[in-house]
Amino acid sequence: MKRTFDTGNAAITEGALWAGCRLFAGYPITPATEIAENMSRRLPQEGGFYLQAEDENAALHICNGGSLGGLKAMTATSGPGFILFADPFGWAVSSEIPVVIVNSQRVGPVSGITGAPGQGEFYLSRYLTHGGNYETIVLAPNSVQDAFRLTVRAFYLAERFRTPVIVLADQMVTDGWETLQTPESEAEAREMGLERVERRVNPGPVFYPASSDIDIPPVVLGHNTGAAASDWTPTDRGHDTEDVTWQHKHAWRLIHKILDHRDLIDEAQTWSVDDDPEVILVAYGTPSRVVQSAVEAGRAQGLKVGGIRPVSLWPFQDALFSRKAIYLTVELNWDGQLVREVRRAAAAGSEVHFWGRCGELPSVAELLDTVRQLQAGVALTRDAWRTEKW
Amino acid sequence: MSDDLLEKYVRPEKNPGTACKGCGLRLAHRRVLEAIDQLGLGQGDVVWGTGIGCSGRQTFVTWKGDTFAGTHGRVYALATGVRLALPPEKRLILTVGDGDAFTIGLHHLLHAARRNVDMTVVVFDNLGYQSTGGQYGVTTPVGSRTDSSPYGAWEPNWTEGGHDVLRLVREAGATFVARHTVLQGEAAVTSLKRAIENRGFSLVQLVYPCVTHFGVQALGTRDLGRIYDWFRDQTAEGVAAGGDKRFATGVVHDGVGKRPEFTEALRGFVARVQNGEVQHG
Ligand code: SF4
Numbered sequence: 001m002k003r004t005f006d007t008g009n010a011a012i013t014e015g016a017l018w019a020g021c022r023l024f025a026g027y028p029i030t031p032a033t034e035i036a037e038n039m040s041r042r043l044p045q046e047g048g049f050y051l052q053a054e055d056e057n058a059a060l061h062i063c064n065g066g067s068l069g070g071l072k073a074m075t076a077t078s079g080p081g082f083i084l085f086a087d088p089f090g091w092a093v094s095s096e097i098p099v100v101i102v103n104s105q106r107v108g109p110v111s112g113i114t115g116a117p118g119q120g121e122f123y124l125s126r127y128l129t130h131g132g133n134y135e136t137i138v139l140a141p142n143s144v145q146d147a148f149r150l151t152v153r154a155f156y157l158a159e160r161f162r163t164p165v166i167v168l169a170d171q172m173v174t175d176g177w178e179t180l181q182t183p184e185s186e187a188e189a190r191e192m193g194l195e196r197v198e199r200r201v202n203p204g205p206v207f208y209p210a211s212s213d214i215d216i217p218p219v220v221l222g223h224n225t226g227a228a229a230s231d232w233t234p235t236d237r238g239h240d241t242e243d244v245t246w247q248h249k250h251a252w253r254l255i256h257k258i259l260d261h262r263d264l265i266d267e268a269q270t271w272s273v274d275d276d277p278e279v280i281l282v283a284y285g286t287p288s289r290v291v292q293s294a295v296e297a298g299r300a301q302g303l304k305v306g307g308i309r310p311v312s313l314w315p316f317q318d319a320l321f322s323r324k325a326i327y328l329t330v331e332l333n334w335d336g337q338l339v340r341e342v343r344r345a346a347a348a349g350s351e352v353h354f355w356g357r358c359g360e361l362p363s364v365a366e367l368l369d370t371v372r373q374l375q376a377g378v379a380l381t382r383d384a385w386r387t388e389k390w
Numbered sequence: 391m392s393d394d395l396l397e398k399y400v401r402p403e404k405n406p407g408t409a410c411k412g413c414g415l416r417l418a419h420r421r422v423l424e425a426i427d428q429l430g431l432g433q434g435d436v437v438w439g440t441g442i443g444c445s446g447r448q449t450f451v452t453w454k455g456d457t458f459a460g461t462h463g464r465v466y467a468l469a470t471g472v473r474l475a476l477p478p479e480k481r482l483i484l485t486v487g488d489g490d491a492f493t494i495g496l497h498h499l500l501h502a503a504r505r506n507v508d509m510t511v512v513v514f515d516n517l518g519y520q521s522t523g524g525q526y527g528v529t530t531p532v533g534s535r536t537d538s539s540p541y542g543a544w545e546p547n548w549t550e551g552g553h554d555v556l557r558l559v560r561e562a563g564a565t566f567v568a569r570h571t572v573l574q575g576e577a578a579v580t581s582l583k584r585a586i587e588n589r590g591f592s593l594v595q596l597v598y599p600c601v602t603h604f605g606v607q608a609l610g611t612r613d614l615g616r617i618y619d620w621f622r623d624q625t626a627e628g629v630a631a632g633g634d635k636r637f638a639t640g641v642v643h644d645g646v647g648k649r650p651e652f653t654e655a656l657r658g659f660v661a662r663v664q665n666g667e668v669q670h671g
Contacts, residue, residue, distance in 0.1 A: 023471065023474060023475075025471070041670050043660075044659065044660045044663035044664070045663055045664065047660055047664060048660070049474055049656055049660065051470075051474075051656075053467065053501075054467075054497060054498065054501040055497075057464065057467070058464065058467035058470075058497075058498055058501070059467075061460070061461075061464045061467035061468045061470075061471065061498075062467050062468070062470050062471040062474075063471060064468055064471060065467070065468040065469060065470060065471020065472040065473075065474070065475070066471035066472070066474050066475050067471070067475075068458060068468070068471070068472055068475070069471065069472045069473075069474065069475020069476050070475050071471075071474065071475045073471070087461045087464060088461065088464065088468075090461075091460070091461050091464075091468075095458075221437050221456040221458060221472060221475075221476065222437060222456060222475070222476045222477065222480055223456070224433060224434035224455050224456060225456065226454065226455065226456065227456040227457065227458075228451045228456075228457045228458065229457075229458045229459075230440075230450060230451070230457075230458060230459035231442075231459060231460070231461050232447075232450070232459065238451065238457075239403070239404075239451050240447070240450055240451060240459075
């Protein structure tokens with residue numbers, strides 16, 4: 001095992017390389033630029049291709065094209081670039097092309113604050129393109145080591161589900177320095193629970209079967225299989241059609257290949273949730289680190305508090321919220337995004353509240369004060385996702 | 391094109407295809423197949439991509455071999471990635487429209503030309519946005535009536551008034567650039583062959599008549615004979631020509647072999663890094 005002290009950006013780079021990524025196309029953007037920089041140095045050493053695209057839209061299109069030609073590919077960005085993925089993300093979803101997308105979230109809206117962490121793309125990562133009729137896989141790391149592991153996982157899921165997978169990080173995860181362990185052998189990789197699948201080629205002539213199965217090889221060009229990949233509604237052979245029956249089959253496959261195999265995707269961390277918590281703190285990404293500390297500190301002080309960290313964000317894990325409790329989501333935004341989903345999923349009779357801020361994390365003390373208020377039935381100044389007056 | 395050629399290259403379910411009766415796109419498509427045939431290329435030698443609009447949609451998945459279609463204007467970026475992954479000897483041909491190449495996709499097109507990525511972009515130019523019912527575009531002759539220029543198109547376009555979008559493509563770094571009308575069969579096929587053989591970025595603009603919209607709206611007829619007469623009348627031989635003619639035709643630039651091809655250069659660079667011949671800072 002190799003132990004280094006490094007950033008989340010480096011962890012994502014090494015995770016991608018271990019997973020077999022051989023193409024990175026990106027456009028410089030704070031705070032994801034270091035991923036591109038690391039890739040520009042590391043990829044050629046591994047025989048891979050680094051490209052600086054003319055914009056993020058082109059970057060993901062280039063990755064899509066490389067993947068369509070058989071290369072594992074990745075791009076990385078932050079909010080203003082992420083929104084430009086709408087077009088190629090939809091293309092990859094619909095054409096069922098594996099590709100990995102990293103978003104290091106910063107503070108928005110739009111260009112916002114470049115060098116501070118935000119969590120404004122929770123819903124955008126679910127609905128990154130138009131038209132509906134699809135499901136999305138989104139994974140959210142909360143540490144440097146986790147960024148490595150989940151990048152590897154993203155490539156693994158992308159290949160098996162033949163779809164784009166988003167790693168939804170934040171500026172603190174990607175810029176933060178921590179210990180990073182990487183495997184130096186396949187045995188070590190297995191020990192660490194890392195898995196990868198090699199790219200396979202769909203032999204045709206059925207490229208888009210009416211099936212929710214995973215592990216169907218994706219369409220790959222260049223093998224004279226009669227491959228057809230496009231943004232049009234495909235027949236099973238990939239021919240364009242205006243027929244709603246084919247469209248229904250297509251949408252059903254896009255949705256159910258993911259929903260029917262959630263066991264491979266769903267992942268969460270919980271703290272003291274089986275120990276009769278009254279208040280459960282909920283967070284993903286970096287804020288979940290504070291939540292963990294708050295639960296531990298709160299329990300030490302005798303507070304009945306628990307914590308939930310969804311690691312896979314989409315498809316949303318409703319089952320995590322089946323216990324009747326007082327939930328408090330902790331988010332790096334002022335408008336409350338995760339809270340809306342928890343409100344929808346929480347067991348009947350639950351209360352769901354929101355604690356949010358941009359650019360910096362809450363302190364453990366702040367969270368525990370809020371827990372005490374909620375336990376005492378004191379109304380929070382903030383009602384759900386409505387933020388308090390400035 | 392004989393039926394043999396159609397049988398050889400075109401998927402049976404896409405023959406005769408979905409273009410309107412009398413559409414010049416069929417002839418344009420035929421020119422590309424003729425060039426492929428004359429070069430002795432088979433189904434497995436070519437990967438075929440398309441854009442959006444009549445020109446892209448009607449030629450999508452017609453090729454019996456491997457095919458793909460990009461989102462509107464982005465197929466040049468998509469094809470850049472495809473090119474990186476494909477073996478260099480595979481020919482990569484894109485058939486796209488004037489809107490796809492010169493409007494929504496111009497940015498990506500110019501960057502593919504800048505890099506000299508090995509692909510042949512065939513712009514099937516139907517002089518405007520025809521699949522949406524006939525609106526003016528950047529190659530619509532100034533003065534033309536269309537559904538969105540009921541008083542006659544007055545915006546400067548990319549091909550008249552001293553502008554030529556193909557000069558822009560050449561300046562960006564393309565290594566073969568030409569313009570023909572579909573009626574100039576021999577010259578068009580000669581250029582297409584040169585373009586396909588070029589191990590670099592080639593663009594051939596092939597102007598063809600849309601009978602349903604451009605013919606009816608701008609020329610007042612869908613009679614193919616009369617439309618072709620207008621085309622002949624508006625065609626000037628020689629790219630510097632033009633004058634009062636709409637279509638200055640010929641080879642705009644032949645720089646085949648004069649610039650390194652991008653993916654080959656990138657492979658060479660990667661090999662040098664792996665061999666330790668270049669070090670990072
Ligand atoms: S609308 Fe015009 S360009 Fe399109 S297929 Fe019909 S005739 Fe051809």
